[in-house]
Amino acid sequence: MNPTTKKLQLAAVAIALAVSGAVSAEDFAGKTIEWTIPFSETGGSAKWGNFFAPLLSEAMPGAPSVVVKFMPGAGSTKGANWFQREKHKDGTTVFGTSGSTQFPYLLGDPRVRYEYKDWNPVMATGTGGVAYLNAEDGKLYDGTANKLKGKTFVYGNQGATRLDLVPALAWDMLGLDVQHVMGIKGRGDGRKMFESGEATIDYQTSASYLKGAQPLVDEGKAVPMMSWGALDSSGDIVRDPTFPDMPTFKEVCDATDGCETTGPQWDAWKAFFVAGFPVQKIAFLPAGTPQDVIDTYVAAFDAVGARDDFAEISSKRLGKYPMFTGDAAKAALETALNVNDEAKDFIKGYLKDKFGVSLDK
Amino acid sequence: MEIITTAWQALGDAWTLILNPATFGYLVMGVFLGLSIGVFPGLGGIAGLSLLLPFMFGLEPVYGLALMIGLISVVPTSDTFASVLMGIPGSSSSQATVLDGFPMAKRGQAARALSAAFASSLFGGLVGAAFLTFFILIARPIVLKFQSPELLMVSIFGLSMVGILAGRVALKGLASAGLGMLVASIGEGPFSGELRLASYDYPYFLDGVKLIIVGLGIFAVPEIIALLRTNRAINERGTLGAGWLEGVKDWWANKWLSVRCSLIGVMVGVIPGLGGSVVDWIAYGHAVQTTKDKSHFGSGEIRGVIAPESANNAKEGGGLVPTLLFGIPGSGSMAIFIGALALLGSGELEVGQVMLKDNLDYTYAIVWMLALANVVGTVCCIIFSPQIAKLTNIRFVLIAPFVFMIISFAAFQSGQNLLDLVTLFGIGLIGIFLRRFDWSRPAFLIGFVLANPVENFSNNAYQIAGIRMNNDGLAGSLNYIFSPIVLTLIVITVISVAMGLRQAKHIQAEGAVAAGRKRAPLIFTLLVTLFVCCMLFNVAQIPDYARVDAIFPLTIGVVTLLCCLVLLLQMMFKADDDPLFADTETVMNTPVENTDKPKGLWSTLAWFGALLIATALFGYIIALAAFLLVFFRYRAILPWVKALILTVCGVAFMMAMAWLLNRDFPPGWLQTIVTLPWPLG
Structure with a gap:
């Protein structure tokens, strides 16, 4: 870092501190903020928490230390159930959720004992996803799935009710015959299967695509098919800013015979896409947190977002996606949870027909 | 040619990674830690x-690797102190x-034995x-082609080594692995999330039992308790004698x-799961076979020291092969190593095929x-020998509580x-009971470590074959499962099991047990049988649509149950001096001229049980303080001040x-009533 940038950065932090100090009298000096992530140390949520923790520490009044803690279990249900029981103490408890926390909640999984509406969102970020094909079938791909029909694909699937639901339904809508190998340990294992030739179609979230799948594309071993897209301010799906040259699923669907971008199937896909990708990770304060504490956090995250180097450091580690704070985060959460009953019922029926998974135990 | 240039480049990069003062510092730190633990x-x-x-979380990957490798590689060198000095x-x-x-x-030749x-x-x-x-150079192109059936076969090959480790009663070893x-299957099923021997009302076991806890519980705890019961210093002499140079000359002569x-050690190390438990015996056997005058073995033959020590350090290199190449742990410590790697940096290192492909420089840096x-470790061992020897003079009763304290802190980190x-x-x-009744503990750990790979790879292979x-019809499916690599691995497995069973009787991984x-x-x-029955009964409840979660524990459970039933039948008919009834307590209870009769198992355990209960009541730090004080005063009989x-x-x-x-x-009941400041609360 050159001296000028460093000075600018210091100035930005100083201003941020002054601003946040003015907004609230809350002082966190000497306190330790515990940011609990309901996944293991190795996942994307861990990277997300570890990216923000030192930045939050600098931006909070009194520069408290921010510690990321991990409470993995039951695909984040364990941690979320724990957070539901947490009550406001002194504003030092933060919780981070992911798409895997939102899906079981939306689908009415019987293990879910948490209620998103009780919690206070202070910051949210999103990601995107990219589907790609093997080189041989990729030659048949012309921006539509028409020539891919009648082929059989193999996909390593983490679980019917996970984020993999979004690609599974998308491929079905395009009329692709995708056979799912269930119970893959993570998307990294899915990519390994793709590389060894056992799987012939795959998807990765943006950061993993850039790191793991882009090299395959460069070597000619994979062909990118489509991104899931991103949401614009009016809630429409547009091209993903990280992959501006790649068509979105919406474009491919429109161009493919028999694929509709209206009707209950599309609505259900879009609803779960929104819940799983553009508003994927959210930082919450527990139920009963007073407004001044919430404001302090929001101001701190605003200060983080206002850093000169934020775009640069965050695009490297999280991808080029917007960060929502305060009311914007609240609105984002609203969008993510605003899945109507038809869409939920459609997905439940789809999971039962396609994967034999029953959520009404 | 391309293979070699890639490797050459990676080798160069690896040296740039290593040759950095900070990296070297971490390496030395790891060596020191390994030295003090291995003793x-x-x-x-x-x-x-x-x-x-x-400490690994977010650490610069090279530093973390240096720390861990330093520790791993010096343990087989430093554990020689205990073997030579105290037997x-x-x-x-x-x-x-x-x-x-x-x-x-x-005979007063400790220094000579140590230097050799x-x-x-x-x-x-x-x-x-x-x-x-x-x-790595040769295997890399082949390994990158491995698919699920090949990886499954590598894991099964590792499991088949249980045959060698089984000890005198093969069935006990098998049941132990089962x-x-x-135990590894406890928790949420990997495919449909059905619960096995767990409940949402007690969320702790949802994630299963952690490897760290199993590793510490199965290997460290029984040894500490056993040593504590005998209540003596690790080494009672404390002098090393002369003969440092002589030892090195001995090595050169042999x-x-x-x-x-060393080659034997490497080969044995390569086999996943086998780890170090047999390598020394195989090397020792080789030394005996190739020595003309066999009469000195067992009474101080230097070749009997050189052979196992050459092999047990070489095996660490071999043990990294399955770990780095396939991501399948070569041993218990390698399983933890794999977990730790994922914590380094921002998690960019992942062992297995991915690492071999994307991080060849790190792979070679590890090597x-x-x-x-090894060089640093040996130098340290020689320089600090007198000090380390003094360390072994301390009564174990003064060390045990600290060791136990550290172990429980490490265990507590997992959840x-x-x-x-x-x-x-x-x-x-x-x-403790596995050790006491001569059920193979290494077999238990192999079973625990390899259960997940076997379950996952067999599930993948089965679905893809379907x-x-x-x-493509039956032919396509069979071509997939029985690839040339799989067939080769099957042949190797069969040969090694056949040879292993012949050798097994001579290899007593835990030493002779009377x-x-x-009773x-x-x-x-009976207790083991009961546990197996509970598991079987529990997984049998898993509904049909989620039966993938039940297949693995059911299969293993039935096999283990059969082993137990046959064992019970044999127990009914065999005399009570049969190896079936091995029990270390029999030796300890026979009155010998030894004046310091070992303390009872239960009274020793009770100390740690008390620590546990006190923790539940008052939180860890208060409980620990009280425990240490009372233990040192009344068990170690120290004056109050000390x-x-x-x-x-x-x-x-x-x-x-x-x-x-x-x-x-860990907080206790007290902390739920009053809020105490850190570290009490």
């Missing part, structure tokens, strides 16, 4: 790495060293690293034996750090939950660790 009998790579684990194997891979090393120490052992260790370590370099696999045994650490300690205690109890069957009365071994077998000083040291150390890592201690 204690029973504590080895697993315990050491578990302690390091909390107790420092870890499972230096049991054979005791046979001739200890008699040499008794260190020279052999160094040489073995370098051979291991050199082998690994070439093996038990390990069943350099070809050392070469052969050469291993070699470097940040009081139940971590309860589980450690429970698994420790299982470990899809191929639909698309048989005694029937205790029978009760233990007891107090040691207690303060222990608690201060613990607090410094927790402060450094930003951790809390």
Whole structure:
């Protein structure tokens, strides 16, 4: 870092501190903020928490230390159930959720004992996803799935009710015959299967695509098919800013015979896409947190977002996606949870027909 | 040609990674840690790495690797102290060293035995690293083609080694491995999330039992308890004698034996799951076979020291092969190593095919750090020998509480939950009984470590074979499952099982154990049977649509149950001096001229049970302070002042660790009523 940038950065932090100090009298000096992530140390949520923790520490009044803690279990249900029981103490408890926390909640999984509406969102970020094909079938791909029909694909699937639901339904809508190998340990294992030739179609979230799948594309071993897209301010799906040259699923669907971008199937896909990708990770304060504490956090995250180097450091580690704070985060959460009953019922029926998974135990 | 240029480039990059003062500093730190842990009998790579684990998070990958490799590679060198000086194997891979090393120490030639052992260790370590370099070069293109059936076969090959480790009663070894696999199956099923022996009302077991806790419970806890019961110093003489140079000359005179045994060590190390438990015996057997005058073995033959020590260091290089190439742990400590790697940096390193492809430079950095650490470790062992020897003079009763304190802190790191300690205690109890009744503990750990790969790969292979069957017919499916690599691995497995079973009777991984009365071994077998039945009953409840989660535990459970039933039948008909009824307590209870009769098992355990209960009531730090003080005063019979000083040291150390890592201690009932400041609350 050159001296000028460093000075600018210091100035930005100083201003941020002054601003946040003015907004609230809350002082966190000497306190330790515990940011609990309901996944293991190795996942994307861990990277997300570890990216923000030192930045939050600098931006909070009194520069408290921010510690990321991990409470993995039951695909984040364990941690979320724990957070539901947490009550406001002194504003030092933060919780981070992911798409895997939102899906079981939306689908009415019987293990879910948490209620998103009780919690206070202070910051949210999103990601995107990219589907790609093997080189041989990729030659048949012309921006539509028409020539891919009648082929059989193999996909390593983490679980019917996970984020993999979004690609599974998308491929079905395009009329692709995708056979799912269930119970893959993570998307990294899915990519390994793709590389060894056992799987012939795959998807990765943006950061993993850039790191793991882009090299395959460069070597000619994979062909990118489509991104899931991103949401614009009016809630429409547009091209993903990280992959501006790649068509979105919406474009491919429109161009493919028999694929509709209206009707209950599309609505259900879009609803779960929104819940799983553009508003994927959210930082919450527990139920009963007073407004001044919430404001302090929001101001701190605003200060983080206002850093000169934020775009640069965050695009490297999280991808080029917007960060929502305060009311914007609240609105984002609203969008993510605003899945109507038809869409939920459609997905439940789809999971039962396609994967034999029953959520009404 | 391209293969070699890529490798050459990576090798160069690897050296740039290593040749950095900070990296070297971390390596030396790891070596020192490994030295101080390896000296204690029973504590080895697993315990050491578990302690390091909390420090790994976000650490610069090269530094973390240096720290861990330094620790791993010095343990087989430093455990020689315990084997030679006190006649107790420092870890499972230096049991054979005791046979001739200890008699040499008794004759006052401890220094000669140690220096021969260190020279052999160094040489073995370098051979291991050199082998690994070439093996990766050759194997890399093949390994990158491995699919699920091949990976499954590698795991099964590892499991088949249980045959060698089974000890005198093969069925017990098999049941032990089955038990390990069943314990690994506890928790949420990997495919449909159905619960096995767990409940949402008690969320602790949803994630299953952690490897760290199993490793510490099965290997470390039983050794500590056993040592504590005998209540003596690790080494009662304390003098090393002369003969440092002589030892090195001994090694040089037997350099070809050392070469052969190093190669044996590498080969055995390559086999996943086998780890170090048999390598020393195989090398020892080789030394006996190739020596003309066999009369000195067992009473201080230097070749009996050189052979196992060459092999057990070389095996660390071999053990990295399955770990780095396939992501399948070569041993318990390698399993923790794999977990720790994922914590480094921002998680960019992942062992297995991915690492071989994307991080060849790191792969080679690991290999050469291993070699470097062996050199540093040997030098340290020689320089600090007198000090380390003094360390072994301390009565174990003064060390045990600290060791136990550190182990329970390490266990607590895995889940940040009081139940971590309860589980450690429970698994420790299982470990104590496995040891006592001569059920193979390495077999248990292999079962535990390899259960997940076997379940996952078999599930993947089965589903993909089904899809191929639909698309390409039976031929396509069979081509997929029985690829040339799989067939080769099957042949190797069959040969090794056949050879292993023939050798098994001569290999006693836990040393000789006398048989005694029937009652205790029978009760233990019944308890194991009961556990297996509970597991079977529980997984049988899993509904049909989620039966993938039940298949693995059902299969393993039925096999284990059969083993148990046959064992029980045999127990009914065999005499009570049959190896079936092996029980270490029989030896201990027979009145011998030994004046310090060992203390009872239960009264020793009760101390730690009390620590647990006090933690549940008052939280860890308060309980620990009270425990240390009372233990030093009444069990170690120290004066109050000394007891107090040691207690303060222990608690201060613990607090410094927790402060450094930003951790809390397990709270108890007291903390639910009153809010106490850190570290009490």
